[in-house]
Amino acid sequence: MTNLELQKIANEVRKDIVTEVHSAKSGHPGGSLSAADVFTYLYFEELNIDPKDPKKPDRDRFVLSKGHTAPGLYAALAERGFFPKEDLTTLRQIGSHLQGHPCMQHTPGLDMSSGSLGQGISAAVGMALSAKVFGDSYRVYTLLGDGELQEGEVWEASMFASAKKLDNLCAIVDNNNLQIDGTIEEVNSPYPIDEKFKAFGFHVINVDGHDFDQLRAAFAEAKTVKGQPTVIIMKTIKGKGVSFMENNAAWHGSAPNDEQYAVAMADLEKAGEALCQK
């Protein structure tokens, strides 16, 4: 898929995110938007998956360790055809398969339930370990938030992953620099993130998380790494694509009202039109 095609899909994913959260009147748009490009890349380019056969045994696995950005993952799954796009507006409503945080028993295409920070990467490590032990060739991907790196379990999992040489594991960090209470430095700085993962035995790749060339190169490089897990640290913009949400921690976990929704959709429509001119 060309970068332009990916950009167009990512823009649709962003519209979906804003629409989901607006209709739910709650949810986490900021970190969903910062990860919209990587969700798109994973589900349209990287992962060996089949929307018609979501449970196929040799599929690549993806665990959303930063589970609160479920709206972004749901949008990518819907765009990829795992379930109807109309379902997205049922997010967080009673009876919907789209829970506030991912629930693998309900939503087609989910490989793990998540939401309690730090646990997703451990589960991903378990999947990668299982593949190694039983000789399966699938790869395992997991997306973490930068604030999530404050959870000790992330480092327990990282220590284990490199000790067991899980080169079939690719962790991704969405380094948008903001968490609920402020910037990650203000709250409890996990920097330098790359040096920490390096010290824990990871192959480290730094990228601009909104640049598909860089994402493409990073994921390709990760596949060539032997004997150690890889982490791709993405520099991103929280709220990316919606003018008033960008770099604003207030949009970590709140929904736009009708007026704000209209502005957000106008921003994204405009971005979409610009992409069509290319």
Place this chain on the structure above:
Amino acid sequence: MSEVKKIATRESYGNALKELGAENPNVIVLDADLAGATKTGVFKKAFPDRFFDCGIAESNMMAIAAGIATTGKIPFCSTFAMFAAGRAYEQVRNAVGYPHLNVKIGATHAGISVGEDGATHQCNEDIALMRTIPGMVVICPADDVEARAAVKAAAEYEGPVYLRFGRLAVPVINDEATYKFEIGKGITLREGTDLTIVATGLCVNSALEAAEKLAAIGVSAEVINIHTIKPLDEELVLASAKKTGKVVTVEEHSVIGGLGSAVCDVLSEKLPTPVKKIGVYDTYCESGPAVKLLEKYKLDGNGVYEQIKDWMK
């Protein structure tokens, strides 16, 4: 009189795991730097390729087990009950319980019979914690025969199971030749008419000893072994309570939230019956030899007998 054979249920666990490993290539075992104590080392020796030491990181181990279970394999993960149910509670709830994954938790060194290590390692709260998790099966076997059977049953069952084992060697009270284990089915070990003693784990033996002493003073006690605390065999408990009109629960666990509470939950709703809960009375215990601690905290045969006698006055 010949010496009664004594085996710690953690030994039974290790031995059963090794048998399981041979029978089922999908069984994989995790530990957190306690393989010698939990006896998963027995499995490790036989199947080194399917054993992983996660080191001293129990929360991570629990969620790793969840990840393994999503791939269709059967992980057994072990550490002391304090860390399995206590430290890793949230991983068990959210990563294992919520997606109802096929993870088996082999928690050893439960209760005060841990002994000398003292209160930090004597988990008297694990049954309470685990039974609050929707869909979790909670099993506390009484002896070697039951423990090995429980491990096999847990492996055959699809879904999360918490297995509670002890450090102390305890008498083998079941006959392997006739013993039958079924998840959720209690076992009446002694018929009686005056009161029902419902016990679990090593307290089943204490209950049997107490019943013998009660018989000597003319009290006929029925003894029920509840190896599965969740799902509880309500039918058996209700039928016995209806017959005797008095119930005593006995467990090496806090009287808050454990077997006693589970029994009270059923009785208070369906057949209000006087209940005496025998267990650890909302306190931290202490270091000491296991047998002496059971004596001090009145969970041995004599202690249970005396507590029942006092209650019946």
